[in-house]
Amino acid sequence: MLCQKEQYVWMDHLQHTILNLDLAKELEIGLYNFREEHGAQTSQNARIVFWTRTWVLQILRIHGRFKEFIARIRLQIQVLVDFLFFYVKYADFYNWNKVFVRYCDGGAFTGDVEYVDHVTNLHFRGARIFEAVMEDLLAKGLKNAKNAILAGSSAGGYPTMLYCDHFRSLLPNTPRVKCLVDSGYFIHVKNPMQASGFEKIYNSLLTLHGSTKALPKSCTSKMNPPLCFFPENMQQHIKTPLFIAMSAFDYYQIKTTIDPNADRCVENRTCTECQNKAFREFRSEFLSALPISNNPKLRGVFIDSVIHHSALSYRWTPENAILINNLSAPKAFADWYFDRKYWYVIDKHDLPIPTTKDRRT
Numbered sequence: 019m020l021c022q023k024e025q026y027v028w029m030d031h032l033q034h035t036i037l038n039l040d041l042a043k044e045l046e047i048g049l050y051n052f053r054e055e056h057g058a059q060t061s062q063n064a065r066i067v068f069w070t071r072t073w074v075l076q077i078l079r080i081h082g083r084f085k086e087f088i089a090r091i092r093l094q095i096q097v098l099v100d101f102l103f104f105y106v107k108y109a110d111f112y113n114w115n116k117v118f119v120r121y122c123d124g125g126a127f128t129g130d131v132e133y134v135d136h137v138t139n140l141h142f143r144g145a146r147i148f149e150a151v152m153e154d155l156l157a158k159g160l161k162n163a164k165n166a167i168l169a170g171s172s173a174g175g176y177p178t179m180l181y182c183d184h185f186r187s188l189l190p191n192t193p194r195v196k197c198l199v200d201s202g203y204f205i206h207v208k209n210p211m212q213a214s215g216f217e218k219i220y221n222s223l224l225t226l227h228g229s230t231k232a233l234p235k236s237c238t239s240k241m242n243p244p245l246c247f248f249p250e251n252m253q254q255h256i257k258t259p260l261f262i263a264m265s266a267f268d269y270y271q272i273k274t275t276i277d278p279n280a281d282r283c284v285e286n287r288t289c290t291e292c293q294n295k296a297f298r299e300f301r302s303e304f305l306s307a308l309p310i311s312n313n314p315k316l317r318g319v320f321i322d323s324v325i326h327h328s329a330l331s332y333r334w335t336p337e338n339a340i341l342i343n344n345l346s347a348p349k350a351f352a353d354w355y356f357d358r359k360y361w362y363v364i365d366k367h368d369l370p371i372p373t374t375k376d377r378r379t
Contacts (some may be wrong), residue, residue, distance in 0.1 A: 062075040063114040063165045104184045110352040114165075118152055126247075127177040129227030142227045148181050157363055162187060167355065168197045171330045172270065175202015179252050179260065180232065184259045196259040196355055199249070200330045202263045202269050205307040207300065215274040220244040250307040253317070258304050261318035261354055262308065263347045266301045267370035269327035276300060286324050305364065314360035320347045323367040 129142040152160075160166070168185045170178030181195040189195050207213045221244050223229050230243045236255045237246040245251050251259060272280045276296050283289035289297070309317035322340045326333065329347055333339050339346035342365045350361040 053119045088283035123225050125227035127230035139307035145232045163192045165194045166192050171200040171328045175199035182256050182258045198261045201264045201328045203249045203262050205304055207303050210277045259316050261351050263320045265322050266304050281325055285372045300358055311362045312371040314362040319362045320350045320352040321364045323365040323371045325370040326373055
C-alpha cells in the first residue's frame with residue numbers, strides 16, 4: 019500500500035488536522051482531504067471525489083517509484099482541488115463540502131489481501147479505504163447531507179461505479195444521491211489484440227490486489243472477474259443514478275487500445291485513411307457500449323470528440339469546458355443532478371478533434 023503514515027484532513031485554506039489513527043486505523047492505508055464550507059446550505063451538501071491516474075500492477079515496478087508516486091499525489095492535491103470543486107461562477111456546487119480521496123492503493127480501492135510483501139512491506143488492502151473514509155465522514159456530519167455526489171476520474175471512475183450503490187445505502191436519509199464518472203469508461207473492444215491492453219491491467223489487479231471479492235457477485239457469477247472491471251459490464255448492475263462524461267476518443271483509451279502513438283497524427287493532422295478507419299470503428303464500439311438512451315434520468319451521458327483525458331481536472335470550468343452545441347459537461351451534469359433536464363448528449367464528429375482546435379464541437 020502506497021500511503022504515508024500521517025493522514026491529513028484539509029479543513030479550510032489555513033488549517034490542517036492530523037487524524038487520530040487509533041480512531042481510524044484503516045486510514046493508514048488511505049487518506050483524504052476535506053474542505054468544509056460554511057454557510058446556510060453548505061453543511062447539507064457533500065461531494066466526494068476519487069482521483070487516480072494509474073494502477074499498481076506489480077511490486078518490483080512500483081517499489082522503485084514510491085517517492086515519485088507520492089510526490090505526484092501531493093502535487094495533484096495542490097493543483098486539482100480548485101478545478102474539481104468548481105469555481106465560484108458555478109453556484110450549483112462551488113460552496114459544497116468537498117472530500118478528495120487520494121489514490122494511494124493502486125488497485126481502484128478493490129484490494130484486500132492479508133499478504134504483506136516481505137521486501138517492500140507494501141500492503142494491498144485498498145478496499146478498506148472507502149469504508150474507513152465513509153465511517154469518518156458520517157461521524158463528521160455527512161449523514162445529515164441533503165445532497166451528495168460520489169465522483170471519480172480516470173481509473174477512479176471504476177471505484178465510483180463499484181461503490182455507488184453502497185454510497186447511497188450509507189445515506190438513507192439523503193434525498194438526492196448520484197454518481198459521476200469522468201474519463202473512466204474504458205470499454206472492452208472486440209479485437210483481441212486491441213483488448214489485450216486493459217485485459218492485462220485487470221488480470222494483474224486481480225493477481226496482486228485480490229480484487230475478485232470486491233467485485234459485484236451479480237457480475238462475477240455471469241462472467242470472468244477481469245471482465246467485471248469493464249464499465250459496460252458493471253454499470254448495468256448499478257441502481258443509483260449515474261452520469262458518464264468522456265471523450266469518444268479518450269486519450270488514455272485510444273493509446274491503450276488502438277496504438278500508443280495514436281494521438282500524434284490527430285494533433286499533427288496527419289492521420290491516414292487507415293488510421294481514420296480505426297478511429298471510426300473504435301467510436302462505433304464505444305457508443306455501442308454506453309448505456310442505452312431510453313432512461314437518461316438513471317444514466318446521463320456527455321460524450322465529446324476532443325482527444326483528451328480527465329476533464330474534471332482541466333476542463334470543468336466555464337473557461338475551459340468543451341462544448342457540444344453550446345452545452346458544456348459541467349452544465350449538463352448540474353442540470354441532470356438537480357433534475358432540471360436529463361441530458362444524453364453525444365457529439366456527432368466521427369473522428370477525433372485535436373486539443374489545439376477550438377473547444378466547441
